Amino acid sequence: MITKTPKNKRQQKQGMLENVMRQFNHAADIIGLNTNIRKILEVTNNELVVHFPVRMDNGEVEVFTGYRVQHNNALGPYKGGLRYHPTVDIDAARALAMWMTWKTSLAGLPYGGAKGGIQLQPSKYSQTELERITRRFTYALGDNIGPELDIPAPDVNTNPQTMAWILDTYMSTKSPNERSKNMHVVTGKPIGVGGSEGRDRATGYGVFLNIKFWAENKKVDLNDKKFIVQGFGNVGYWTAYFLEKEGAVLTAVQDAYGSIYNEDGISVEKLLAFTQANKGSILGYVGALPIENKDFFGLDCDICVPAALGNQITSENATNIKAYLIAEGANGPTDVEAEKILLAKGIDIIPDILCNSGGVIGSYFEWLQNRNGEIWHLEEVMEKLERKLRGSFSKVLKVSKEREVDMRSAAFIIAIERLEQAYEQRGIFP
Structure with missing residues (x-):
């Protein structure tokens, strides 16, 4: 379901969406990106807007608006955070989902990009209200998220507790024999419910x-x-x-x-x-x-x-x-x-x-541990994270020097070329 955003709000948030598109087009022009693949990458795959009621502590019902934008999954499941903030709207989610696609591609992860959240100011709500809001939002998202489909994580004003509520709500919709297979539906969880050492930092x-x-x-x-x-x-x-x-x-x-x-x-x-x-x-x-x-x-x-x-x-x-x-x-x-x-x-x-790609790399490590039934120690996580990031930094620096471009353009070039290669090798259905 796609709902139109009022013109004044579109204008307020156009900056961020316009920025990511200008960054993308600049890098795409440098590498001469295939025209057909450019058409695919400049739009999102799916956009979900949900309106859901929640009963407040005083007995009143308030209706909230939540978003989940799935930009691209050519390289793997959608991956990206959920934020709780008044600035969350469809254009913000689109821009942030696109950035996640480039980020996961640059990091060499088997993920695509997604983003979303709820338009609210968390400080105005009690902890019990935030729990009910989170659980109701998760229920509204339904099967649009999943451990092999779309894996949310913490973002602005969300945290491990938020992820624990999402996990519990999502698992409660599954049959008992399926629940153990869904621990990796979210990352950034508390250690006690499948979170990874080092994910917090x-x-x-x-x-x-x-x-x-x-x-x-x-x-x-x-x-x-x-x-x-x-x-x-x-x-x-x-x-x-x-x-x-x-x-x-x-x-x-x-x-x-x-x-x-x-x-x-x-x-x-x-x-x-x-x-x-x-x-x-x-x-x-x-x-x-x-x-x-x-x-x-x-x-x-x-x-x-x-x-x-x-x-x-x-x-x-x-x-x-x-x-x-x-x-x-x-x-x-x-x-x-x-x-x-x-x-x-x-x-x-x-x-x-x-x-800031350390966050999604850390999430990938958590997802892998849940998927494989493993537990890594903090030192191991931090060592793997440093190795992964050093590799990414070196690649960006190398491309920046070779092509004589700034680091952002170099990073986008690496990310886009990986996606281009995936589409060229897989072809486009039908």
């Missing part, structure tokens, strides 16, 4: 590793380098945690509540403890001063890690950026026009489909 660790690989290539010592992080959720925290361990200094953080700054450094662990006691907000942390949100990206630093939402670095603030490296922890944080400005200034960008 995989995305942030991957962002850190890409920064480390970049530094090795540039012969840059990360010790004492100043970095700022937008978003202090799972990705932002773990990225900051590992960078701090490497000797880098966190000087500023921005989240949905505001921005804080301390040129002498902010303790990652102390800030985490504060946010956990302060309903997730960084505001009021005594180890830093509040600053205006508009001043965040213009702060003096070496590395900038946007790890929140899309379209955060734009032509309006790109000229102010002083960092010489942007490591994209979020999906689509830099729009096309801003990227032109940054590249012209000589600023390096580690693109999202490479930089």
Whole structure:
């Protein structure tokens, strides 16, 4: 079922969808992508929009809108997160699903791309309400997800508990002898219900590793380098945690509540403890001063890690950026026009489909363990993750140099060429 989005909302979210299409078309033009295959890749396979009622704690019924967009499955089952956020709509899901296709292809995983979520602000609902919302959404999705069809994972404002609710609801619709075969319907689960060691930190660790690989290539010592992080959720925290361990200094953080700054450094662990006691907000942390949100990206630093939402670095603030490296922890944080400005200034960008791919690689490891009845130790997971990411980074760097293009274009070229090869070898039915 496809429902039309009101014009004003289409305009609000067109930026992200337009960005991914411009990125795709740019890379497709460089490699001379087969015209027929381009037609396939520039549209989504399936788009599901569901409206479902949920009874609130006060007895009132509220109707929610959920989305699941399946972009492409030429390389394997659809794979991608579910986010709970007011900005979730069909165009956002389309853009994010496309990015997932390129991300899984670049990583060499046997997956396609999907994305979705529910349009809501989670902070307005109790834990019991969120559980009922999640379970009802899962039921509404029905057989449109599955361990060999479409495998959701956590994303913005969702977590291992969310995945546990989805797993339990999905399995309750199966016969008893089928339930053990469906543990891998979602990834990012709690350890106790089939989750993998290291999955919680995989995305942030991957962002850190890409920064480390970049530094090795540039012969840059990360010790004492100043970095700022937008978003202090799972990705932002773990990225900051590992960078701090490497000797880098966190000087500023921005989240949905505001921005804080301390040129002498902010303790990652102390800030985490504060946010956990302060309903997730960084505001009021005594180890830093509040600053205006508009001043965040213009702060003096070496590395900038946007790890929140899309379209955060734009032509309006790109000229102010002083960092010489942007490591994209979020999906689509830099729009096309801003990227032109940054590249012209000589600023390096580690693109999202490479930089934050540690999450989906970690999910693949969890999926494999569930599928094969195995349990891997944390050290094994982290070692495999580093090996996989180092391979991806090296390939992107090689193509970037050979074709004399930026890293994003190189990453897209690798991803698209793998898909092109799959279609050329398989043919197109009928």
